[in-house]
Amino acid sequence: VVIKATNPVAYAAKLLEKKGNQPRRLYIDFKNSYIEPRYRSPVPIADGLLKRIRTGQFSKETVRVVLDIESIESYNIFSLPDPFRVVVDMRGEKRSMTSSAKQAPPQTTREKAHEETLITVLREKRKNRPQGKTDAEDPDGPELSLAQQLGLGVRRIVIDPGHGGRDPGAIGNGLQEKDVVLLLAKKVRQQLIQELHCEVILTRETDTYLSLEERTAIANGNNADLFVSLHLNAHTRPEVNGMETYYLSLSSSNEAMRVAAFENATSELQMSDLEDVLKGIMQNS
Ligand SMILES: [Zn+2]
Known part of the structure; x- marks a missing residue:
């Protein structure tokens, strides 16, 4: 998952374990950031690793990106410059949800x-x-x-x-x-x-x-x-x-x-x- 920003920005990620009907999820907060309303709708993924990605203006100064996890074993998060972007590299066994398995x-x-x-x-x-x-x-x-x-x-x-x-x-x-x-x-x-x-x-x-x-x-x-x-x-x-x-x-x-x-x-x-x-x-x- 690659999240692009118009300028370099401080970010922090946190993994939350499954709780009640809330799935296991990884969220990333971007400080002093603004997300345009047209990018705020959830993106369905359903590839066996992720269920979907949700984005929103969490507070006046913070943009939150939430990755709802289906099943991942490990992940790596890092940023790259020119243009600035945050990359989340996820690894895991793709389960029966994968499109190739379906076909x-x-x-x-x-x-x-x-x-x-x-x-x-x-x-x-x-x-x-x-x-x-x-x-x-x-x-x-x-x-x-x-x-x-x-x-x-x-x-x-x-x-x-x-x-x-x-x-x-x-x-x-x-x-x-x-x-x-x-x-x-x-x-x-x-x-x-x-x-x-x-x-x-x-x-x-x-x-x-x-x-x-x-x-x-x-x-x-x-x-x-x-x-x-x-x-x-x-x-x-x-x-x-x-x-x-x-x-x-x-x-x-x-x-x-x-x-x-x-x-x-x-x-x-x-x-x-x-x-x-x-x-x-x-x-x-
Ligand atoms: Zn070369």
């Missing part, structure tokens, strides 16, 4: 068996891998992505242009990383929409600073299937060039990856279901 059909025995097959295949192939052989020596072609291995579709992509605002990123040739990645993100968005008909969300549209928590919150809050963070590096030697891509991978053998991709080709799952799939794999390994 997802109950897992059938067949699907369960299918998942177990994938796990077995990955383990078997890893065992069979010849000692000392690296991926670079593997003649079977390029590695398959995690999404390909798990047969997951990608429909909604969050593109994150790195840095922004007071954080320029790398600087070189009179260019700033934050400006180039923003331009690049907008071009990539256009191309993805035109060619792949994907839904694309940018973490920032302008030259503004975002914390890493805010960036990932945008991806998770939108239930994105893919999160791509764009960065550019600079080097003092002009002849240095190249490209690097970091991604999460499960399997270390090309053959195992191809088998997994083939096995999962008909999967109905989306990339946003990855967390549940990974949990299943962890529990079975």
Whole structure:
């Protein structure tokens, strides 16, 4: 939850335990503040972590923001400058209230068996891998992505242009990383929409600073299937060039990856279901 203010302001937070029909709640008081009436209506959340957020002019000089809690395990509250805002980072198990849980059909025995097959295949192939052989020596072609291995579709992509605002990123040739990645993100968005008909969300549209928590919150809050963070590096030697891509991978053998991709080709799952799939794999390994 991000609460923006027009100017830096002193704030204090307090957690109240459930009492009678009052739910467990976290309230934040902003001193010497005023909230416009149009922002005073409650915001329903109902995502399994929070029930809703209420805002109001608590007293003449204090604005109070109340987060009615459904179920959270821990939280972290901090402020960020330019523009001033208070960020509440909450963690916990999302319960049955989550929208994905509501939409997802109950897992059938067949699907369960299918998942177990994938796990077995990955383990078997890893065992069979010849000692000392690296991926670079593997003649079977390029590695398959995690999404390909798990047969997951990608429909909604969050593109994150790195840095922004007071954080320029790398600087070189009179260019700033934050400006180039923003331009690049907008071009990539256009191309993805035109060619792949994907839904694309940018973490920032302008030259503004975002914390890493805010960036990932945008991806998770939108239930994105893919999160791509764009960065550019600079080097003092002009002849240095190249490209690097970091991604999460499960399997270390090309053959195992191809088998997994083939096995999962008909999967109905989306990339946003990855967390549940990974949990299943962890529990079975
Ligand atoms: Zn960067």
